[in-house]
Amino acid sequence: MAKFIFTWHNINYSVEERCGSFLNGSKKRKILIDDVSGCAFSGSVIAIIGGSGCGKTALLTLLSGQRKGRGVLKINGRIITGKMLRSNSTYLQQSDVFFENLTVEEHITFKAAMSLNKTKTERELIISLLLKNLSLGHLTYVKIKNLSSGEKRRLSLLSCLFSDPYILFCDEPISGLDSFSATTIVKILIEVASSGKIVFMTVHQPSSEVFELFNNIIMLSPNGKIVFEGSKDNAKTFFESQLLFCPSSYNPADFYLNHIIIKTPNDERKIEDLVKQFKEDYSLKFDFPENGYHGLLLKYKEKENGFLHELKWLSWRVFVNLGRNTEEHYFSFILTVITASILGIVYSNVTLAETSAVQSIQGVLLLIVSELIFIQMYQAIYTFPEEVNIFVQEKELYSPLPYFLSKTVSLIPFALVHSLVFLIIYFTCLPFLTTSKLLLEMYLILFLTSVCGSSLGLCLSALFPTLEYINLFIVPFEILCLVLSGLWIRIHTLSKAFSIVKYISPFYVTYESICIVYWLDVGHITNCSEIDTTTCFENGTDVLGNYDFGQTYERVSNNLIFLIILIIAYCYIGYIGILRKRALYHI
Numbered sequence: 014m015a016k017f018i019f020t021w022h023n024i025n026y027s028v029e030e031r032c033g034s035f036l037n038g039s040k041k042r043k044i045l046i047d048d049v050s051g052c053a054f055s056g057s058v059i060a061i062i063g064g065s066g067c068g069k070t071a072l073l074t075l076l077s078g079q080r081k082g083r084g085v086l087k088i089n090g091r092i093i094t095g096k097m098l099r100s101n102s103t104y105l106q107q108s109d110v111f112f113e114n115l116t117v118e119e120h121i122t123f124k125a126a127m128s129l130n131k132t133k134t135e136r137e138l139i140i141s142l143l144l145k146n147l148s149l150g151h152l153t154y155v156k157i158k159n160l161s162s163g164e165k166r167r168l169s170l171l172s173c174l175f176s177d178p179y180i181l182f183c184d185e186p187i188s189g190l191d192s193f194s195a196t197t198i199v200k201i202l203i204e205v206a207s208s209g210k211i212v213f214m215t216v217h218q219p220s221s222e223v224f225e226l227f228n229n230i231i232m233l234s235p236n237g238k239i240v241f242e243g244s245k246d247n248a249k250t251f252f253e254s255q256l257l258f259c260p261s262s263y264n265p266a267d268f269y270l271n272h273i274i275i276k277t278p279n280d281e282r283k284i285e286d287l288v289k290q291f292k293e294d295y296s297l298k299f300d301f302p303e304n305g306y307h308g309l310l311l312k313y314k315e316k317e318n319g320f321l322h323e324l325k326w327l328s329w330r331v332f333v334n335l336g337r338n339t340e341e342h343y344f345s346f347i348l349t350v351i352t353a354s355i356l357g358i359v360y361s362n363v364t365l366a367e368t369s370a371v372q373s374i375q376g377v378l379l380l381i382v383s384e385l386i387f388i389q390m391y392q393a394i395y396t397f398p399e400e401v402n403i404f405v406q407e408k409e410l411y412s413p414l415p416y417f418l419s420k421t422v423s424l425i426p427f428a429l430v431h432s433l434v435f436l437i438i439y440f441t442c443l444p445f446l447t448t449s450k451l452l453l454e455m456y457l458i459l460f461l462t463s464v465c466g467s468s469l470g471l472c473l474s475a476l477f478p479t480l481e482y483i484n485l486f487i488v489p490f491e492i493l494c495l496v497l498s499g500l501w502i503r504i505h506t507l508s509k510a511f512s513i514v515k516y517i518s519p520f521y522v523t524y525e526s527i528c529i530v531y532w533l534d535v536g537h538i539t540n541c542s543e544i545d546t547t548t549c550f551e552n553g554t555d556v557l558g559n560y561d562f563g564q565t566y567e568r569v570s571n572n573l574i575f576l577i578i579l580i581i582a583y584c585y586i587g588y589i590g591i592l593r594k595r596a597l598y599h600i
């Protein structure tokens with residue numbers, strides 16, 4: 014790898030904070046990073062240390078271009094944009110995010126296929142080499158959820174190395190690990206850097222063994238200022254020049270940290286003095302020796318794999334993951350069977366021998382429609398809130414469109430199975446559902462409805478930031494959809510505005526279609542004169558007229574076309590939603 018120098022100049026970052034109550038509070042700016050400059054040479058590991066909340070992660074995200082602040086980033090003296098930097102570096106997040114049910118092999122096969130534009134054999138060679146280097150070879154077929162924290166960290170690290178980045182940004186790569194695992198990770202990072210890369214890592218409280226391994230340190234004060242920046246030896250000299258001598262039996266990291274965190278009111282002034290002193294005595298003058306650093310000219314790394322490749326591998330991962338959640342699927346299947354059976358038994362005595370049965374049949378038909386829509390919708394709703402961290406972490410790996418499509422496609426098998434199971438149970442239990450023609454017609458309608466329910470779930474899942482927001486929205490939304498389904502209100506009495514609102518969900522069109530295919534085949538219901546009811550239906554067409562529903566198969570075809578349009582619309586809105594998530598959420 015070509016030699017290079019990475020510099021950062023006058024980096025500043027602040028956020029707006031609200032003080033006081035919501036009504037009479039005021040906003041003020043909180044400075045997280047205050048005028049930070051520095052440099053790093055290829056081949057080096059830089060540890061960023063400081064007390065909790067001092068801005069280590071903030072600085073790392075700014076240096077990696079994940080967050081935008083004020084200041085300039087340069088490679089070999091040339092300014093680089095955040096986008097260009099992101100495409101040439103990788104960011105290892107503080108917490109490991111995986112599809113926990115995948116095995117180590119499946120996880121890295123996916124990452125390698127997405128990151129490398131190489132043949133299967135070449136990929137396998139790289140994978141086995143990295144597995145060996147990161148001591149993960151013996152865990153190839155183990156599910157990720159069964160790995161220890163240290164093994165998970167190494168696996169996350171391995172995933173970051175496929176793209177062969179120039180710079181690796183690691184947020185707390187050793188936090189929560191025992192001393193041995195922490196040392197192993199730091200040694201791996203030193204090895205990675207020695208191949209000509211730069212590794213930045215934030216560290217909370219390194220052991221003396223780990224601290225010994227660092228050669229460059231950035232120390233941050235509690236208000237995001239540089240207390241010290243440079244080699245470990247220079248740190249010792251600087252602190253000693255301030256009459257702060259680290260006892261030989263003491264962990265130097267603990268010693269420095271003790272002097273850069275606020276424990277008493279006096280400490281704030283002492284830390285400010287250190288900051289001031291470092292600026293005066295040691296601060297680097299940024300006229301970098303650019304001689305010898307002309308080799309590397311960073312370019313934006315275009316994704317090498319095309320749309321179809323991404324869709325194929327994303328769908329592969331979705332289906333492998335689905336295949337692993339078998340217990341969940343069995344549970345959902347059994348619930349579907351139980352619900353349908355209970356409803357089937359409750360309505361099993363309803364026959365077309367009397368007019369009053371019409372109300373029950375209309376009720377059952379709406380129950381079938383709403384059950385299916387709800388089951389499919391709720392199954393999809395969890396998708397994005399659960400996966401948003403993985404999606405954001407894999408931002409640079411694939412485009413959002415194949416990701417979204419793979420999620421949509423994965424819901425189709427459930428739609429096929431659930432709607433069929435539902436109908437078979439109802440046709441077995443209910444005496445008024447009989448012919449195979451009706452079964453087929455209903456299946457076609459309900460399959461499309463199920464897909465529509467799934468895409469509505471995905472859409473809501475992508476639009477709202479968390480499940481809590483979705484839950485708040487969904488109850489009034491469901492009530493509105495059910496009220497406008499056509500069972501409880503004569504559609505012609507609706508105001509114009511509500512006539513349009515009924516089309517925002519699949520309830521109305523599906524219910525109307527199911528009613529049409531059912532009632533059009535019912536020739537005779539009962540003898541009206543013998544029945545004391547206010548509404549008398551002689552045949553199925555009468556029923557459809559009573560509910561203001563269409564009475565032709567053409568209407569059903571139009572409704573099916575509308576369902577397809579609705580599916581596309583939900584997917585499109587959902588896609589916009591995840592584009593927004595991608596832009597708003599940063600690591």
Ligand SMILES: Nc1ncnc2c1ncn2[C@@H]1O[C@H](COP(=O)(O)OP(=O)(O)OP(=O)(O)O)[C@@H](O)[C@H]1O
Pocket residue numbers: 028029030043045063064065066067068069070071072217
């Ligand atoms: N969006 C934000 N709005 C308000 N405050 C924020 C925001 N992001 C970060 N902070 C605050 O900025 C400070 C620095 O946060 P940061 O996560 O960088 O700290 P850190 O040094 O990495 O901490 P730790 O070691 O505990 O992970 C913290 O006090 C945090 O609460």
